[in-house]
Amino acid sequence: MxxxxxxxxxxxxxxxxxxxxxxxxxxxxxxxxxxxxxxxxxxxxxxxxxxxxxxxxxxxxxxxxxxxxxxxxxxxxxxxxxxMSSHHHHFVCTECGATVALAVCPLDFLKEDLRAAQFEVHEHQFELLGICKDCQSNQPKGGVLL
CATH class of the missing domain: 1.10.10.10 (Winged helix-like DNA-binding domain superfamily/Winged helix DNA-binding domain)
Structure with a gap:
């Protein structure tokens, strides 16, 4: 649009x-x-x-x-x-605020669990907070590098 x-x-x-x-x-x-x-x-x-x-x-x-x-x-x-685009979520750097869109929605992997629990989702948010590659050199290690 x-x-x-x-x-x-x-x-x-x-x-x-x-x-x-x-x-x-x-x-x-x-x-x-x-x-x-x-x-x-x-x-x-x-x-x-x-x-x-x-x-x-x-x-x-x-x-x-x-x-x-x-x-x-x-x-x-x-x-x-x-x-402006399709539904998506982000990786967000807590140091500089840089964001990268996730290629998939994590909710897609929970559909069976939600059905089994008879839970109806009306809205959701999912962001992964961490430190981007550019900021990692200034930080002590402590997260999970996947």
Whole structure:
């Protein structure tokens, strides 16, 4: 879906499309990595000095509600990404914030167990937190290298 389709979808859902809402959407769509509110604010502020944190928070909430952004919580922060591709999860570096998409959804391997437990999943999140190759040289060993 391109930006024009996203904006039309927001209109169809009854949201007013403002210049600043469009800017936040452009910023999260332009970066394939997870971004926190500070990252998004810095990028938006570089293009529009009048944008504020409350505007960004409200816009991100709206985009998540509209299904155009995903929110993930780790390290005490909310992280966001634009929804442009299929469902996926991440390896996340706890040092630098680098993210790598997982090729498969781990929930696929649990379907039989879930059926046996008669458990119906409505939503899930799965992130592996660790240290990327670039940051490992500065860290003591202690994790599992697979």
């Amino acid at each position: 391109d930006i024009k389709q996203d904006l039309a979808r927001l209109n169809a859902l009854g949201y007013r499309v403002t210049r600043q809402r469009r800017l936040v959407l452009e910023v999260i769509r332009a970066n394939p990595c997870l971004q926190n509110v500070d990252d998004i604010f810095t990028q938006c502020r570089g293009r529009d000095e009048s944008i504020s944190y409350p505007t960004i928070y409200r816009t991100l909430d709206m985009l998540v509600e509209a299904g155009m952004a995903r929110r993930t919580h780790f390290q005490g922060k909310n992280w966001y990404e634009g929804v």
